[in-house]
Amino acid sequence: MKSIPENLVCFNTFEADKPWTYETYRKHGGYDAWDRILKGELSPEQVIEEVKASGLRGRGGAGFPTGLKWSFMPRLQPIQKYLVCNSDESEPGTCHDREVLRKNPHALIEGMAIAAYAMGATIAYNYIRGEFMEEPIPRFELAVKEAYEHKLLGKNIQSSNIDLELHTFVGAGAYICGEETALLESLEGKQGKPRFKPPFPANFGLYGKPTTINNTQSLASVPSIIRNGAKWFKDIGVENSGGTAQFSVSGHIERPGNYELPMGTSFKELLELCGGVLGGAKLKAVIPGGSSVPVMPAETILGCTMDYDSLQKAGSSFGTGAVIVMDETTCMVKVLRRIARFYMAESCGQCTPCREGTGWLYRMLTRIIEGQGELEDLTKLVEIANKIEGHTICALGDAAAWPVQSFLKHFHHEFEYMVNNKGRSIVSIDDEVTV
């Protein structure tokens, strides 16, 4: 097998002894791009064009082209504008932003600085989930302090006429705050309840001012793009999926971990790189992009490459690049119930279909596991999911619906078996009724 290049972009300092320090980052070409901007060598338009040409798409899950998003900001309007980084990493299965915060925080700071400059924002916040309080947040804050000390942030930075104040904001536990308008509400000190769109944040964002929210990995990829050129980044990946992506590979896998690999790496190569399925077991299914995206049976994903187009064509989605691997012993009913419980607990409660529907899904799945299910429940589960999907303010409703639809589509026989056998799982090896 040809070797796959690893750690080309955000993880490029990871081999170093202390990958998170200013010195290490500098040794890897860090802040070169920001230096050029501070010297006046790159206009905001040039930066936006470069990011557009790189093919970088939002790594938070939606995959929206980053450069295009930046171009929506009313850059020249003489009002306060904000940049917000979304480090509220909480999509189940996803844990690579934590790696960037812990091991290469300066890449994120430089990426935030470049983005803020391109959009005319002079204040930036990094919203980091509260659970990261002990290690990732202090690491990031230390790096911010170093950046100020080296005069890379502040007022009229190195007499460039560029201003940027960068602050950390610590969240307090709410999956919904990963949704960008909920995150803004949270930043304003309110409950994290998503806003109606339009107006979009680029027009009415934080404190009602133009704001752009980007994911941690997206922003941390920007310095490499400006440093090495859009073409370099684009050519690492494949058509419609430029650059690298960070894959958080978890579940039944021999070597779980975060792998930064070229977009378009085949699933087979990824699996091999991770040492294969745990204990050499047979692969049953994979959720390729965090718990919200549709599950894929082994035979489907084994024919896929890991990029936006390939996974979409196969009926799922790239999502956050969180690859959750399940072997043949996995009970799909129980996995789905756990996913359903999560969305029930994390629904903010604003929209009736989501608030009520997620609870129905969880309780019906519990009933099936407890041996009280009926075959018509299986149809009803999909009907409820269909009635949540597309009928809510934000995408949490869709995220709650897709797993139900896809699990029942691909593993209907497991649900049927459990209903017919009073709660016994198709994978249970004894006669014990498993609850």
Place this chain on the structure above:
Amino acid sequence: MKTLSKHAKEKIDLLLERFPEDRQRSAIIGALHIVQHENTGYLTAELMNEVAEYLSIPTMQVYEVATFYSMFNTMPVGRHNVAICTNISCMLRGADEIVDHVEKKLGIKIGDSTADGKIYLKREEECLAACCGAPMMMVDHHYHENLTLDKIDKILGDLD
């Protein structure tokens, strides 16, 4: 009775510098983290009222936040916060067995605190974003990854 410490006020003042002048509401979450930490892991009505007073905002705005976010406890809980992640990646690596083990060991159910006020066994719904180190748990903000039952016994045994 005033319970907001001088130290807490100083830390809140530092937080306020991060936001525009009339946007002190943005400091609620940070302020609640500070006072909860000082009060061994939970918030009281008095503390929330004082945060509101200190920030010059209605008390309701503070209550709304305190009750929405899962890291805030508005009832007394044990001083050590133990949160076992049971989300999908951890579940696939045995989180349910870990929960059973810890519940038996401590003699309490998820969501309860031990009678001596030492350990609060939090119900963790959210994924804690350490999926590649599954199964994992967070004890007083510290992440413990690749757990085994022996490892857990040691971690819990070392708590004072």
